Amino acid sequence: MSEAENRLNRRLFLHIPTVFLVIFFVLPLIALVVLSFWQTENYKIVREWTAMNYVTLATEPAYFIFFIRSLFMAIFVSVFSVVVSWPIAFFIVRYGGRYKLILSLLLAVPFLSGEVLRLIALQGMLGPTGLVNGVLLKLGAAPLRFIMYSNSATFIALVYLYLPMVVTTVYLSLLNFDFRLASAASACGANRFRIFSEIVWPLNLSGTIVGFLLCFIPTLSAALAPRFLGGPNGVLYGMSIAQQFGESGTWALGAAMGVVLFLFSMLVLGVFSLGIDLRRTGFTGMGRQ
Amino acid sequence: MYAQASNERLTKWLMGAILVVAYAFLYMPIVHILFASLSSRPNFPYPPEFDYGSYIRLYTNTVYQDAFLNSLIIATCTSILSTVLGFLATVGVLRFGGRNALLYAAFFAGPLFVSEILLGISSMSLYYLVFELQGNMVTAIIANSVHCFSFCFLIMAALLYRYDWRMNEAAVVCGASPARAFYEVMLPLTWSGILGSLIVAFVLSLNGLDISFYLLGATPTMPSVAWGALRYGVKPELYALSSIINILVFAAIAVLYLVARSDRKQQVE
Amino acid sequence: MYQSQNGTDAPYIRIANISRQYGQVRALHDLSIDIDKHEFIAILGPSGSGKSTLLRLIAGLDRPTAGRIFFDGADVTDLPPHKRGIGMVFQEFLLFPHRTVRENLAFPLRMTKQPPKMILERLDWAESILSLNGLMDRYPNQLSGGQQQRVALGRGLVTHPTLLLLDEPLANLDRELRNEMEVEIRRYQKQLGIPFVYVTHNQEEALSMSDRVAVINGGKLEALGERQLIYDHPPTPFVARFVGKSTRFDGAFDAASKRVDLQRYNYSFPYEEVAERKGNARVEVFVKNERFELLPSRSGGAGIPCTVADVVLRGPFVEYILETEADERIIAVQPKREEPLALGTKLSLSWNPSQCHVFPAGR
Numbered sequence: 001m002s003e004a005e006n007r008l009n010r011r012l013f014l015h016i017p018t019v020f021l022v023i024f025f026v027l028p029l030i031a032l033v034v035l036s037f038w039q040t041e042n043y044k045i046v047r048e049w050t051a052m053n054y055v056t057l058a059t060e061p062a063y064f065i066f067f068i069r070s071l072f073m074a075i076f077v078s079v080f081s082v083v084v085s086w087p088i089a090f091f092i093v094r095y096g097g098r099y100k101l102i103l104s105l106l107l108a109v110p111f112l113s114g115e116v117l118r119l120i121a122l123q124g125m126l127g128p129t130g131l132v133n134g135v136l137l138k139l140g141a142a143p144l145r146f147i148m149y150s151n152s153a154t155f156i157a158l159v160y161l162y163l164p165m166v167v168t169t170v171y172l173s174l175l176n177f178d179f180r181l182a183s184a185a186s187a188c189g190a191n192r193f194r195i196f197s198e199i200v201w202p203l204n205l206s207g208t209i210v211g212f213l214l215c216f217i218p219t220l221s222a223a224l225a226p227r228f229l230g231g232p233n234g235v236l237y238g239m240s241i242a243q244q245f246g247e248s249g250t251w252a253l254g255a256a257m258g259v260v261l262f263l264f265s266m267l268v269l270g271v272f273s274l275g276i277d278l279r280r281t282g283f284t285g286m287g288r289q
Numbered sequence: 290m291y292a293q294a295s296n297e298r299l300t301k302w303l304m305g306a307i308l309v310v311a312y313a314f315l316y317m318p319i320v321h322i323l324f325a326s327l328s329s330r331p332n333f334p335y336p337p338e339f340d341y342g343s344y345i346r347l348y349t350n351t352v353y354q355d356a357f358l359n360s361l362i363i364a365t366c367t368s369i370l371s372t373v374l375g376f377l378a379t380v381g382v383l384r385f386g387g388r389n390a391l392l393y394a395a396f397f398a399g400p401l402f403v404s405e406i407l408l409g410i411s412s413m414s415l416y417y418l419v420f421e422l423q424g425n426m427v428t429a430i431i432a433n434s435v436h437c438f439s440f441c442f443l444i445m446a447a448l449l450y451r452y453d454w455r456m457n458e459a460a461v462v463c464g465a466s467p468a469r470a471f472y473e474v475m476l477p478l479t480w481s482g483i484l485g486s487l488i489v490a491f492v493l494s495l496n497g498l499d500i501s502f503y504l505l506g507a508t509p510t511m512p513s514v515a516w517g518a519l520r521y522g523v524k525p526e527l528y529a530l531s532s533i534i535n536i537l538v539f540a541a542i543a544v545l546y547l548v549a550r551s552d553r554k555q556q557v558e
Numbered sequence: 559m560y561q562s563q564n565g566t567d568a569p570y571i572r573i574a575n576i577s578r579q580y581g582q583v584r585a586l587h588d589l590s591i592d593i594d595k596h597e598f599i600a601i602l603g604p605s606g607s608g609k610s611t612l613l614r615l616i617a618g619l620d621r622p623t624a625g626r627i628f629f630d631g632a633d634v635t636d637l638p639p640h641k642r643g644i645g646m647v648f649q650e651f652l653l654f655p656h657r658t659v660r661e662n663l664a665f666p667l668r669m670t671k672q673p674p675k676m677i678l679e680r681l682d683w684a685e686s687i688l689s690l691n692g693l694m695d696r697y698p699n700q701l702s703g704g705q706q707q708r709v710a711l712g713r714g715l716v717t718h719p720t721l722l723l724l725d726e727p728l729a730n731l732d733r734e735l736r737n738e739m740e741v742e743i744r745r746y747q748k749q750l751g752i753p754f755v756y757v758t759h760n761q762e763e764a765l766s767m768s769d770r771v772a773v774i775n776g777g778k779l780e781a782l783g784e785r786q787l788i789y790d791h792p793p794t795p796f797v798a799r800f801v802g803k804s805t806r807f808d809g810a811f812d813a814a815s816k817r818v819d820l821q822r823y824n825y826s827f828p829y830e831e832v833a834e835r836k837g838n839a840r841v842e843v844f845v846k847n848e849r850f851e852l853l854p855s856r857s858g859g860a861g862i863p864c865t866v867a868d869v870v871l872r873g874p875f876v877e878y879i880l881e882t883e884a885d886e887r888i889i890a891v892q893p894k895r896e897e898p899l900a901l902g903t904k905l906s907l908s909w910n911p912s913q914c915h916v917f918p919a920g921r
Contacts, residue, residue, distance in 0.1 A: 013381030014393060017374045017438070025400055025435045028411035035414045087304040088311050095301060101549055103308075105542050110315045112489065112538045114496020116512040117531045120519065121318035124325055124528065131321050134333040164315065172447075192297075213402060221404035224498065228519065238406055245410050245503065258410050262403065269402055458619050459652035461639045462723075463713065464669035469640075473665075477656045 029262065036256035043249040053256035063240065063257065070237035073151070074220040077158045081166040081215050082208060089171040094179075104171055111164040115224050122157050123228065149231040157225040162215040169214060173207020209272050217265050237261065319535050326528035343525035344533075352514055353530065360495050360511035362426060367433040368491035374434070375441030375486055379449050394446070401439040408436055409503035416504070424506030432500045437490035444489060448482030481552040488541045496534065568631055570595040571616075571721055571753060576625035578611050578777075585611040587777045588625070593721070593755065598747045600768035600785075601757045604800065608777040613723050613757045618642050629720050640669070645714030649726040651706045653698035659709050660694040666717045684712040687746070704735045708742075715746065721753040728763060740766050761801050765789060773797050795917045798844040805850075805888050807843040808919070818843060818916055822884040823862045827911040840919040849913045850890040852878070852899075853906045861906030864888065869898050880907065 036053055039046040057063050092103045110118060125131050126147045133143040146152045177200070185199045221238035230236065237257070244254025326343050328334030347353055378397045382390050400408065412432040416422045456478065460470035476483075494501075498512040505513070511530070518527055569592035578586040586608045593599055603609040614620040616627060618639035626635045634642050645666070653662050663684050667677045685694060688708045698706055707727065714722050724743070728736045744767045747754045758764050764771050764785070771788045773780040773796070781788055781797045792798035799806065808821040811829065818841060819826040855863055867887070868879040876898050880888045888907065899905070 010381070010385045013377050013385055017378035017381065017397060017442075018393070020374055021396065021399070021435065021438070024412070024431050025403075025408075028408075028415040028432075029403075031415035032407075032411040084307065084311060087307045091301070091304040091308050095305070101546060105546050105549075106312065107315075108489075108545075109535070109538055109542050110319065112492040112496065112541070113319075113531075113535050114493075114498065114512055116498050116515045116519070117496060117534055118318070120515065120527050120531050121322045123519075124322045125318045129333075131317075131333070138333070160314070160318075163311065167311070217402055218404045221406050223406050224516070238404070241406060241410065245413065251414070254410060255414055258407055262407055265402065265404070265407075453650070453652065455648065455650070455652055456654065458639075459646070459648060459654075460665070460669075462617055462619070462644060462646040463666035464640045464643070464717070465665075466640050467638075469669065474654055478654075 032255050032258050032262070035252055036259045038252045040250050040252040045251065053253045056253060057256055057260065063237075066235055066237040066240050067260075069151075069235070070220055070222070073154065073158065073222070073236060074216050077155060077162065077219045078166075078212050078216040081159055081163050082170070082212050084163065085167040085170045085211060086208075088167050089174050092171055093174040093177075104168065107164040107168050107171075110160075111168075115161060118161060119157060119224060119228050122160055126153055126156065126229070149229065149234070151230060151234050153229040153231075154222075154226045154234055154236070157229045158219050158222055161225065162219060166211040166215045169211030170204070170208055173204045173211075177204055213269060213272060216268065220265065221261055322528040323532045323535070326525060326532045343529040347526045347529045347533075350526065352509065353511070353526075356509040356511045356514040359426070359505075359508055360501075363430055363433060363501060363510065364491045364495035366426075366430045367437055367494035368487045370430065371434040371437040371441045371490045372445075372483060372486045374438050375445055375490075376483065378438070378442045379445040382446065383449055383452075384454055397442045398439050400435050401443075405436060405497065405499035408432060409499045412500070413503040424504060424508065426505070426508065429501045429504040429508075429510075432504050433494040433497060434490075436497070436500055437493050440493065441486040441490050444486045445479075445482045448485070449479055452479055481548045484548055485545055488545060492538055492541055496538075568628075569593060570597075570630055571755075572626075572628040573612075573616065574626050574628070576612070576615060576622045576627065578608070578615060578620065579623045584777050586615070586622075589774075589777070589779050590625075591772055591779070591782060593753045595753060596751050598744065598754045598756065598767060598769045600764035600771045601755060601774060602761055602764040602771050602801070603759060603774035605759055607774045609757045609759075609774045610725060611777075612774065613725055613755065616721075616755060617644060617646055617723055643670075643717070643720045645717060645719035645722040647710050647714045647722065647724045647727045649729050651698075651710040651727075651730075653706060653709055653713070655698055658695050658697055659690060659701070662698065662709055663694075663712050663716055666713060670717055672717075680716045684716050687749070688712045703731050704739070707731060707735075707739060711743070711746065715750065718750065719752065721755060722747075724754060724756045726758050726760075727756075728758075729760075736763075743767060765801070771801070773800065775800075792844070792915055795842055795844070798915045798917070803847045803889070803891075804844040804915075805847060807845070809841045809843050809916070811839045811841045811916070811918075813839075818911075820862075822886070823882065825860060825862050825908070827909075827914075829911055829916055842917045842919050844915045844917075845909050846913070847877075847889050848875075848891040849909055850888070850892075851908050851910070852890060852892065853908070855904040855906045861908035862888075864905050864907050866899050866901055866903045866905065869901065871898070880905065882907075 035045075037049050037051065039048060039050055039052060092100055096103055123130065127133075128143070128148055132147060136143055147156065181199055181203070182195050185195045190198065221241070222236055223238035223242040226234045226236040227239050227242070230239075238261070241254050241257045241261070244250045244257065324334045324337055327337065327339050327341065329338055329340035329342065378393075382393050382397065386393050409432065412428065412435075416428050417424065422428065452475070456474050457467070457470045460474045461467065465473060496512055498510075498516055501510045502513050502516075509517075511534075515527055515530060518524060571593035573589065573591045573593075576586055576589045577584070589608075589612065591599070601609045601612060611620065615622050618634070618637060618641075622635065626633055628634065629642065654665065657665065660681060663681055664677055667680055672680070681694075685691060688711065690705070690708060690712065693701065693705060693709075698709065701709065710727065714724075727743075728739055731739065740763060743754070743756075756764070756768060768785055770783060771785045772782045773788065775796050781793045783793075788797065789802055792801060798804055807823075809818045810821065811818050816828060816830060817826045818829045820843070853861060855861075862882055864880040864882045866878055867881040870877040870879065871894070872891075874894055876892050876894050878890045878892065878899065880890055882888060890907065
């Protein structure tokens with residue numbers, strides 16, 4: 001291939017998707033930043049530069065509470081999901097045999113059916129007239145209050161929504177892990193705990209972190225689950241953003257909240273990606289020449 | 290030695306138990322609402338007592354019909370657009386990325402790490418508030434494609450990563466034109482990844498609420514109608530709708546399974 | 559300088575002043591080779607020498623930054639690979655995994671739009687010449703390495719191409735199969751009478767199969783000539799080191815006495831011509847390992863005193879690992895005798911001055 005042809009190919013294959021993302025992904029994010037420095041009055045946008053929205057966010061304690069609540073919720077949900085994902089993924093990879101493919105694809109069914117439909121299904125389980133309390137009532141027991149319209153219900157819903165994603169990520173990481181390395185470590189005299197802590201865990205750390213982030217970032221901005229399942233004390237940050245863009249029509253304030261959320265997500269992403277030395281996790285690079 | 294073996298069996302048993310509980314947790318609601326939708330007593334449909342009323346009401350409700358049609362259009366266009374773009378991106382990163390391959394890959398996976406609600410409100414900010422455009426299907430399709438693009442890119446990259454690009458060269462030196470080489474050699478060897486990407490993008494955009502919600506305004510889609518109905522309490526029609534979609538998703542996954550299995554067979558034999 | 563005698567008519571394949579640059583990196587620099595119609599030419603070079611780039615340029619998978627390529631008098635430099643009418647065999651075979659052997663072999667025939675009758679004829683031909691009987695309906699991953707290799711060769715040959723390019727096709731086979739295939743490949747070339755261009759880093763392969771060898775180093779043509787000539791009279795120190803197994807000594811040429819003195823040993827030998835250097839000049843001396851003469855040390859003749867440190871049996875040959883007083887290890891290859899020399903035997907090492915190669919010490 002000549003240089004000119006190669007450049008044409010690069011343009012075709014790399015630049016078209018890049019331009020697409022710049023226009024429809026990066027540009028909207030910039031627009032969000034611009035909007036966050038404007039004002040909204042009576043459902044209309046006032047195009048005057050001001051930092052009022054950020055001042056409101058900093059001084060109004062409610063937003064800070066929403067954010068901290070969301071943060072803790074996201075941490076609990078993500079850590080729980082990762083902890084549960086490991087044994088599941090490990091079991092599928094090691095003992096799944098010829099059912100490996102079925103088991104891993106079955107994870108995708110609840111993931112792909114969408115947030116709203118899954119929340120409907122979950123409401124059928126947890127709601128006041130749902131299955132769990134229905135069974136308890138039949139048995140003559142008192143209904144469980146903590147799974148109805150509470151932070152616990154939100155927690156269960158968020159785990160339900162994002163667990164498949166985390167398991168899939170950890171599963172893919174373990175699937176590409178060469179378990180002969182564990183045998184090699186065993187031959188070197190490592191016991192089962194050492195094999196895990198020195199070989200299996202570090203070599204799958206990057207996959208695990210990706211799984212964690214793919215759960216953490218959407219739960220941090222969760223809007224639907226708390227609105228539907230959370231109680232009066234369950235307002236989360238994402239839900240508040242949705243309200244600014246929805247009923248209250250205070251788009252500019254919502255945009256400022258979105259910018260804060262985005263910056264925080266990027267901060268978390270940056271801390272994690274700087275924290276990992278890719279070579280120490282067995283990363284060998286992308287692409288083949 | 291014996292102690293270690295029994296220890297290992299205990300670990301295996303424990304992990305298996307966690308797996309069973311997790312799958313039960315994931316599938317119980319789905320199965321429950323399937324029963325509920327088929328019953329005249331949706332709250333506690335056990336023992337089952339079959340009744341198709343909710344499906345008939347769903348079928349005759351024009352709001353759902355319009356919404357479903359809109360969702361179908363969005364999902365079809367999104368899956369094609371994001372798969373084409375994802376294919377370009379995959380080939381670009383794997384073949385022409387050079388030293389910057391990792392950089393491009395990180396950028397292409399970027400939308401995955403920006404939550405859907407942020408994608409929705411930022412696109413809304415650009416189109417409606419800065420450019421003052423009206424809500425329409427095109428902007429919804431584009432915004433959905435941004436989100437699905439990353440999934441398509443990752444699915445195809447995972448499959449094409451193992452593809453030996455010199456297969457195309459082998460075909461070309463045999464006298465095949467580049468287009469013929471793609472059609473005769475590359476496509477048959479990578480179609481499972483392309484199909485997987487199409488299916489996943491289709492289903493994701495069919496059921497996603499956040500993005501379409503902010504970009505469509507008054508145009509109803511299937512998830513937005515469901516969400517609207519949800520505010521006034523869960524009705525059996527919603528269970529029916531949900532069950533239909535779940536069955537569709539299940540069928541899509543079954544197709545993926547058959548494809549992946551035939552793909553693997555070819556490689557093993 | 560070592561170019562073989564071409565007739566008066568134009569060569570069948572002409573590679574004229576080819577250069578290829580990747581950014582700042584010069585992969586090939588001003589390289590010219592002419593190839594005859596019935597010739598088996600080996601392109602020999604270490605990895606990174608540019609030999610694979612040359613092959614890709616001939617195939618059209620890459621374009622030169624300067625220079626032209628001619629097939630049978632026609633300029634093909636700007637022709638894409640699928641219009642060049644060539645065959646190519648890859649190191650990893652690159653058989654199409656979703657096609658049977660028959661379909662793989664028919665692929666180039668279909669692509670070049672041969673009539674069905676011709677396709678059937680050629681498939682029969684390939685089946686018999688490559689002894690693929692009974693394998694035609696299998697998939698590539700049901701074949702052994704040697705069988706895959708033969709199918710790959712067949713796919714390159716079925717169209718009776720202008721020339722066949724082979725990119726280290728034996729590198730993935732085990733040693734025994736390799737020797738077998740070397741003979742096979744040479745037989746096909748003689749039968750078909752089309753030029754084969756065979757790229758390899760293995761000098762044994764190059765010498766065993768080819769008519770001529772082109773040695774490439776650092777993107778430049780180091781030597782081009784009959785294989786025997788390249789082996790017996792390497793024109794440059796690089797060729798002396800790379801072709802055959804040799805031992806290198808540092809020495810000095812004394813123009814007055816016309817002798818070469820080795821630097822680390824008390825050994826000298828007469829030598830006539832060291833090119834264009836007057837007075838005492840530092841030189842490099844290369845001796846092929848099988849050309850050492852080993853004498854018992856008490857015989858008194860001039861030589862490098864050494865001790866047998868190890869003995870390696872290699873079928874009809876014996877390798878003696880010799881340790882010199884300067885703590886260097888030298889390998890001497892000798893035909894196997896009834897009783898190999900015992901470990902610790904003291905020897906005197908020398909060689910026939912006309913059998914070694916002396917170059918002025920350069921870099």
